[in-house]
Amino acid sequence: MAVQGISRDSFGGGTTPLQRDSLQQQIYERLRNRLIAGSFFPGEAVSSRGLAQALDVSAMPVREALTRLTAEGALELTNSRTLRVRVLTPDDFDEATAIRLDLEGMAAIRAAGQATGEDAAAVRRLHRDLIAAAESVDADRYLSANAAFHSGIYTAARWPLLLGMIQRLWLIVGPSIRSSVPDRQHMATSMQFHNAAAEAMEARDATTLRSAVVDDIRTAAINIRASLADEAGDTT
Numbered sequence: 315m316a317v318q319g320i321s322r323d324s325f326g327g328g329t330t331p332l333q334r335d336s337l338q339q340q341i342y343e344r345l346r347n348r349l350i351a352g353s354f355f356p357g358e359a360v361s362s363r364g365l366a367q368a369l370d371v372s373a374m375p376v377r378e379a380l381t382r383l384t385a386e387g388a389l390e391l392t393n394s395r396t397l398r399v400r401v402l403t404p405d406d407f408d409e410a411t412a413i414r415l416d417l418e419g420m421a422a423i424r425a426a427g428q429a430t431g432e433d434a435a436a437v438r439r440l441h442r443d444l445i446a447a448a449e450s451v452d453a454d455r456y457l458s459a460n461a462a463f464h465s466g467i468y469t470a471a472r473w474p475l476l477l478g479m480i481q482r483l484w485l486i487v488g489p490s491i492r493s494s495v496p497d498r499q500h501m502a503t504s505m506q507f508h509n510a511a512a513e514a515m516e517a518r519d520a521t522t523l524r525s526a527v528v529d530d531i532r533t534a535a536i537n538i539r540a541s542l543a544d545e546a547g548d549t550t
Contacts, residue, residue, distance in 0.1 A: 419524045
């Protein structure tokens with residue numbers, strides 16, 4: 315089975331040479347970020363050999379990175395021992411969504427209280443990037459900008475443990491978000507919440523920021539869950 319999504323140009327920062335020190339960590343972070351941004355599809359096969367060729371590195375550090383991602387629930391072994399991007403069931407997704415609503419809502423409230431002027435400026439820049447991505451109707455660009463925008467808000471909360479928990483959930487759900495490829499209408503709807511979030515961040519309005527974040531997750535989850543249910547043949 316051909317491995318998709320692993321050309322050299324498909325990796326964020328692909329023009330920046332990988333440093334030989336901490337190579338495994340760099341590979342892990344690059345793959346993790348691409349999974350979070352929805353650059354891989356659920357069920358997509360991945361191989362250490364194919365990724366090593368795409369990244370122009372040896373297979374060993376790639377295998378180590380893939381082992382970490384498997385342990386974190388982003389990848390899974392099939393019955394034939396092929397490694398693939400995890401396929402979520404509707405119940406898996408419901409659980410992840412429920413946890414995301416609590417954790418990301420908490421991060422939004424704290425971010426509004428902790429954010430500095432530099433944090434607000436960073437979120438403004440990420441919001442402008444997101445607007446441009448939505449206007450381009452480029453799903454890959456939009457999903458990458460969407461992940462960066464949310465991360466910018468949650469990073470401002472200055473709770474590294476909370477941020478790590480949120481990133482772990484995004485790592486698992488990112489491919490499922492990608493599988494329901496956002497169209498123009500989806501982006502327009504989502505941008506209403508993003509615009510409200512950006513304004514609330516600027517105003518340090520915790521209540522509005524939490525509402526915008528939670529409503530964005532909840533609304534997007536409807537289509538994503540329906541897509542997962544269709545693929546699983548689930549009529550519930």
